[in-house]
Structures are given as structure tokens and as C-alpha cells.
């Protein structure tokens with residue numbers, strides 16, 4: 001999903017999908033980066049099925065934890081900047097919000113694997129930009145907006161959890177912000193759309209028949225943080241999520 005948005009922002013870049021490179025294979029990763037010698041490597045690949053990671057923690061750790069270290073090591077060898085995306089789910093949600101330097105405490109296998117990835121990058125290169133983001137939606141991927149829009153057409157009421165709060169983020173806006181982050185100094189950045197809401201409040205912005213429910217009514221395999229509000233203390237904010245989702249839904253209706 002994010003990879004597609006990045007393709008529009010970097011039209012002259014080489015794009016490699018899962019069929020082109022298996023990022024858990026350190027030898028292949030090194031080979032492709034040494035061949036291409038890019039000035040920057042942007043990694044949008046991950047095992048993103050949060051509940052699936054609970055059943056497959058080894059795969060989660062291999063893709064989200066170890067592979068970013070292989071990318072970092074090859075980037076360090078060639079002098080490339082590594083841009084990598086991480087998640088609000090590395091935090092435990094016990095605070096109202098999280099700055100970039102807050103201590104992580106993941107609640108799920110997905111969150112733990114993504115935190116391992118951050119650490120592997122920091123261990124293997126100095127020239128990294130780790131962009132933590134949250135609640136992504138956009139074209140070309142399974143996402144909350146598409147799921148809820150489809151359910152809204154199929155049933156009179158759609159129950160949506162009202163006790164998990166976070167920051168929805170449009171892949172198009174995140175991708176457009178990425179060149180600016182590349183030009184900044186190495187480090188961790190929190191980039192989301194502006195504004196905070198619950199999943200229920202998010203759904204109310206684009207369907208008329210959402211009804212609130214609790215997380216307890218909707219048991220999932222992976223525990224999610226109750227408050228995963230990423231504070232961006234380093235750069236100018238993106239536009240408000242409500243504007244972004246309006247644009248995305250409009251775009252979908254036009255297709």
C-alpha cells in the first residue's frame with residue numbers, strides 16, 4: 001500500500017517487489033544494493049498482518065526484525081541512506097501520547113518484531129531515517145477505510161471500537177513527506193496525519209451507520225495499544241486526517 005504511494009513520489013526510482021527481492025535473504029539484499037548502488041533505499045516491505053504475527057512470530061521477526069538489519073548493513077557498505085517505516089504499535093498505549101524519544105513497550109508480536117527492526121537498523125548503519133507512522137489507509141492495500149465502507153453497504157449498522165485512539169494516516173501524504181525526511185538528519189521521525197480519534201470517530205467521518213463498541217466486544221488475537229498517539233516534535237505536521245480521508249473516499253467514488 002505505502003509502496004504504491006512512494007512510486008508516485010519517486011517516479012525515477014527502481015521499484016522492487018516481493019517477487020524481485022526476498023528481504024529475509026541477506027545475500028540477495030546485499031547483492032541488489034551493491035548492484036544498484038542507490039543514494040537511498042526506502043523500505044516499505046513488512047509482514048503487516050498484526051494478528052497473523054501472533055501465529056507466526058518467527059516469520060514476523062525474520063521480515064520485520066532481522067531483514068531491516070540486512071538492508072542497513074548493505075546501505076552502510078555502499079553509503080546509501082536507509083529510510084524505513086515503523087509503527088505506533090511499538091508503544092504500549094498506557095500514555096496519552098508518545099514523542100520520538102519515548103521508551104517503547106510493544107504489546108504484540110508485530111510490535112515486538114517492528115521494534116527489533118528499528119534496533120537492527122541502528123546497530124548496522126548511522127545513516128538511517130526511521131519513520132514511525134500509524135493507521136495507514138490508501139489505494140492498493142487492505143485497509144480500515146475500504147473494509148468499513150464495504151461493510152457499511154452490506155449491513156444496517158457497523159460496530160466500530162471506540163476505546164482505541166490513534167492517528168489515521170493517508171499513504172499519499174506520508175509518501176509526499178518522505179523526501180523532506182530524507183533531507184533531514186538521521187534519526188527517528190513520527191509522521192502521521194494531524195488530529196487524533198478513535199476507530200469509531202474515524203469511521204463516522206465517512207459512513208453514516210457506524211455504532212460505537214468496546215475492544216472487549218471485538219476480541220482479536222493481538223493486543224492493540226489503547227492510546228497510540230505519535231507526537232511529531234521534529235517537522236511540520238501533515239494535514240488533518242479528516243481532510244485526507246475525505247479526499248481518499250472521493251477518489252474511490254470517482255473510480
Ligand SMILES: NC(=O)c1ccc[n+]([C@@H]2O[C@H](COP(=O)([O-])OP(=O)(O)OC[C@H]3O[C@@H](n4cnc5c(N)ncnc54)[C@H](OP(=O)(O)O)[C@@H]3O)[C@@H](O)[C@H]2O)c1
Pocket residue numbers: 001002003017018021022023024043044045046047048063085086087088114133134135136137140141142
Ligand atoms: N498498514 C498500517 O496500518 C501501518 C501502520 C503503521 C506502520 N506501518 C508500516 O508501514 C509500512 C508499509 O505498510 P503497508 O501497510 O503499506 O504494507 P503492505 O501493504 O502490507 O505491503 C507490504 C509489502 O511487503 C512485501 N513483503 C512482505 N514480506 C516480504 C519479504 N520477506 N520480502 C520482500 N517483500 C516482502 C509484501 O509482499 P507480499 O504481499 O507478496 O507478501 C507487500 O508488498 C510497513 O513497514 C508497516 O509496518 C503500517
